[in-house]
């Protein structure tokens with residue numbers, strides 16, 4: 001599709017947060033009636049750039065012109081009034097309001113007494129949703145809908161606001177494939193009506209399918225813009241990842257040989273695990289003494305899968321067997337008894353900040369060390385042992401946990417499972433937000449657990465984490481396992497290419 | 500304020516309040532600081548104390564039980580219902596041997612506790628609402644059984660424990676002390692007690708550690724009901740009659756005792772020690788106000804103000820403690 005005249009032009013945009021540059025001298029042009037795909041790694045500055053266009057960030061250097069007129073937005077309301085609408089990465093729906101109220105938020109029809117005209121509101125919202133092919137009762141509270149539909153309703157709101165420029169920041173993360181199809185049909189129709197769109201996504205296949213033009217961001221800079229027919233996925237990944245940065249290059253394009261262990265005994269098997277709209281038909285095997293990495297973008301379902309393996313999320317279909325025995329993981333107690341252990345992505349939800357370190361460590365093994373009466377001295381002995389081997393600082397088991405640094409807290413979270421070794425340990429985002437030293441320590445702990453014959457599952461949205469830990473890698477995409485890497489050479493760009 | 504002091508505010512404040520009140524009333528009234536009056540106070544707080552033990556478990560789990568007084572009343576009436584009454588008492592009751600009446604009454608409290616536990620953990624009704632419903636159900640049971648009448652007789656064991664004495668010490672004080680001590684031992688020295696604290700401190704983390712938090716919450720609801728039932732039976736004997744609405748003040752008193760004592764409304768912090776101090780504060784306050792010449796209507800307001808003050812300290816202490824727990828790196 002040929003694109004029209006430049007509609008929105010930004011020149012020399014720079015923006016920093018508290019002295020840290022998020023955008024450096026970025027030029028960006030959006031043409032009339034085009035869908036402009038925007039890609040880049042997490043933190044590349046995509047959302048920041050779009051928030052400038054949508055009037056959310058008002059402090060920045062550079063200029064912006066709309067249809068040749070210089071504009072300087074003061075607020076999101078300003079942006080709306082000149083026809084710029086944005087669907088943010090984080091949903092901004094009001095959960096307790098009805099679907100109709102959400103679609104028409106801020107522009108509900110009123111009757112002549114100045115009261116909201118509900119009959120008209122439900123009718124108009126219903127019609128608009130139907131035009132988009134969304135079949136929901138406009139009177140339903142939106143919080144009751146599945147996440148994918150909520151996202152579509154939010155998109156509908158912006159589409160019907162009369163905006164000429166519509167920005168969609170990762171709108172498909174919670175959508176199922178048919179919902180994505182629905183959305184794309186809508187976007188094409190809106191485009192044919194002359195509206196310009198910016199479409200941000202991690203899913204490069206989607207980007208290539210829907211966009212007329214693609215722009216790549218990296219480290220707060222615009223790297224390149226090109227019309228779609230001339231580019232492919234490999235071309236994009238090359239530019240997203242970039243070459244030249246010495247130490248970065250290592251982790252990005254460095255090749256890692258996976259030493260998979262096809263002969264090791266299987267300790268856990270899942271078959272056909274499904275939770276509607278979250279993950280679908282997940283069948284996998286975990287071997288003792290092996291680290292299985294599960295990688296996927298945010299919203300691909302792998303974090304939820306991890307919770308399901310520990311009985312924190314109930315699967316709707318499928319079965320799990322641990323050590324050859326079928327296990328019903330109705331709750332975390334059952335999962336623990338079956339030999340599972342879990343460290344969630346958020347340390348806050350794993351630890352007791354006000355309680356001393358030793359109680360944090362002993363909580364998951366109290367069943368083994370005490371039947372009725374507590375044995376604090378045994379608890380302290382065990383805690384002291386772990387504090388020593390894991391080099392937890394400070395090495396004081398009576399300290400409240402909250403006084404430890406993040407990396408040391410993470411070690412405590414791991415230490416919980418080291419006394420009474422589980423059959424399978426599931427780690428969700430084990431190194432997120434940690435400094436290099438702490439990451440290294442976690443790496444060592446995981447490796448030593450593997451030596452002891454435990455099956456370790458590492459679930460992450462960061463390719464580096466999976467690459468540095470795993471012996472075998474599964475890639476999840478929109479709730480399904482789409483690719484397995486075993487006994488072969490893998491690199492970050494190969495991972496990204498299939499995710 | 501130094502770090503230790505800050506983290507201990509919840510324990511220090513109630514104790515300081517108690518000392519201030521004692522000093523105040525002792526200087527205002529000669530009859531206050533006597534051994535006889537101490538025995539009075541202890542007797543006055545015994546029924547509340549037994550109830551407050553169960554409530555301490557519940558509040559430590561960051562839940563609430565508004566049905567304690569109602570369950571106490573119902574259990575007291577059930578035990579009277581199964582006891583032979585004088586001919587003048589016109590209720591169609593079923594006299595049974597004393598032991599059986601007691602067992603049936605305790606069973607009634609267990610059943611009420613199980614109903615609460617089921618509603619809160621299986622159905623997922625917030626405990627605040629669920630126990631509000633149980634409060635009404637308890638009142639309904641009372642109404643059905645006594646039909647506006649007053650019953651006077653309870654099994655002789657209950658009469659002894661509720662209104663008798665062992666030498667100079669009233670049995671009810673001994674029972675309360677035993678229940679408080681048992682509560683303390685369970686909370687401090689057993690695995691179950693640790694689970695109660697951990698469930699209240701961070702329910703999600705407890706679950707992620709493999710603790711069956713629903714079971715723990717169900718158990719504390721039943722414990723609260725049984726404590727209430729015991730308090731109710733002894734209370735009926737202590738008051739000398741079983742009738743509708745006779746425990747109405749005890750809901751506020753028992754919650755006040757736990758909270759004034761410094762057990763965190765957010766769960767996970769506090770314990771029976773705190774509850775004992777809270778009971779003493781309430782007991783001294785109620786009793787002391789009787790010893791000084793003061794408008795009896797003003798007393799009601801003063802109690803309200805003390806409770807408010809305790810709530811403020813409770814919330815403030817929580818904040819202090821959280822800050823102390825996260826800022827003491829290297830301290």
Ligand SMILES: Nc1ncnc2c1ncn2[C@@H]1O[C@H](COP(=O)(O)OP(=O)(O)O)[C@@H](O)[C@H]1O
Nearest residue numbers: 017021022040041042043044045046047048049
């Ligand atoms: N409100 C904010 N305050 C501070 N830093 C921010 C804020 N928003 C974004 N950043 C930082 O700016 C950089 C770019 O972020 P963002 O635009 O969200 O990236 P992307 O959307 O491409 O993933 C990141 O380093 C991020 O941490």
Ligand SMILES: [Mg+2]
Nearest residue numbers: 046047048089
């Ligand atoms: Mg973003």
